[in-house]
Amino acid sequence: MDFAKLKEQLTELALLEEVVVEVPAAPAEGEGGAEGEAAPVAAEVPPAEERPAISEPDYKAKGFHLDVKVEADKVVETAKALDEQGFFLEAITGVDWIKENQLEVVYDYSCWQPLCRVVIRARLDRGAPEVPTISEVFPGANWHERETHDFFGIKFSGHPDLTPLLLPEDADFHPLLKDFKAS
């Protein structure tokens, strides 16, 4: 695994956005703080020029080393880049950002040696969430994508079989959407 090279590759693939929000570690952490309510995280002053949405969070506070935002059509290329570097896929999941009318699909990658966790995210339109499958690159993604389709209704185009995996076979609901109500 070549971290510098990987970062370079992913920087090229990352989407460009005006603000890179560097999340500072929880305040008052060091001095035995652990206050009940931490102050809301203040965003850094946004630089004027466009910058690729790639950041290196503080591993100790966050638990991962590289956080990359990409356009939905770039996820296969990122998967290939990570595959070449010897990464494996930990999981795929979604997050429902209902207020922004968006769904986020999150890919967690990890590496045996040396320790490196990479997070790839892509924002999708909540009305028609669609992202290409990476099951050709990582066959293990097959089930993770089916699960994410079950829970969020995200369509993985090109997936060999998107039938429900964990939900009943006739399920037409997506329980992890924030507007889903059981009953």
Add this chain to the structure above:
Amino acid sequence: MKQLAVNNYHQETFVLNLGPQHPATHGVLRVKLTMDGEYIVHAEPVLGYIHRMHEKMGENRTWAQFMPNTGRMDYLSALSYNHGYAALVERAMGIEVPERAEYLRVITVELNRISSHLVWFGAFILDLGGFTPLLYAFDDREKILDLLESVTGSRLTYCYFRFGGVYNDIDENFVAGTREFIKTMRKRMPMYHDLVTKNIILIKRLKDIGPISKETIRKYGATGPVARGSGVDYDIRKNEPYSIYPEFDFDIPVYHECDSMARYMVRMDEIEQSMRIIEQALDKLPDGPVMAAKAPKIIKPPKGDYYQAVEAARGSFGIRAVSDGTNTAYRLKLRSPTFSNLSLFGEVCEGMLLPDALALMGSLDLVIPEIDR
């Protein structure tokens, strides 16, 4: 789909349902098998029979209220799941855990790992047709359950960890009982190796059966003893150290044969390594509180994403949490090891004999509630 056998002139296959009530699937897993006689042409695991949507439950209760759920996924190594979740929230909130609490965590988690491996050992041999080892394994495991019950208050679905420590301190009886258990277990292991590991029937059933290449392990994201049986030296306790594991001297058993026997050997060796960790932890056990004095009463992690992985008995258990700064998680993703480990089953068992595929399945050490979540 695999090429059918040459002598199958009519290319005839039939569909065989394995499970969901089959004893070899340990719980409710169903595998839809397309068979050519005794050979498997295609296998498709069907999941979800005990899916309970723990992730949704995480979104409608407070952070602390979710702790009991973590004990109900992998019911054989529940404490690892406790540990993963507690460590995640501690990471997000920046809570310091007292040293004694970390020691108690390691001791109980490792005891739980041994008990989990013992159940696997008994059940695995039972799958292969040997009944007696199950009784011995459960006899040993019973001692661990008694020990853990005396500290945690429960025998299976533990909810022992708290954010900032553990709920209960151990007493002298626990220490003495654990030392006694290790002494007995050290006598038992050579017996297991003599009677089971060296048994010619077992060897013939496992040797060279169900080979999983290193590349397959990576492509499917398999972890834990399954990966270590294929020559992958990957254990979260060493590769991504958490808690106080770096303070202990222990080895990660790795076998390069890639077959079911290698996975069997990894788990058998891990029992000994866990005992080494427990012994060292008991020797070095510091005094002090078991709960952080300043642990916040109200858990509201700062806005953001957090990830925490721990080595459970079956591999890497990871939690990804998204917090919006309130007392309830915005999103909790639970990455269970066996989900990925089982996903390679379909590819590996193609062309295998049915009884061999069951040996392979047993060597994956499946716990269905953890796959289905």
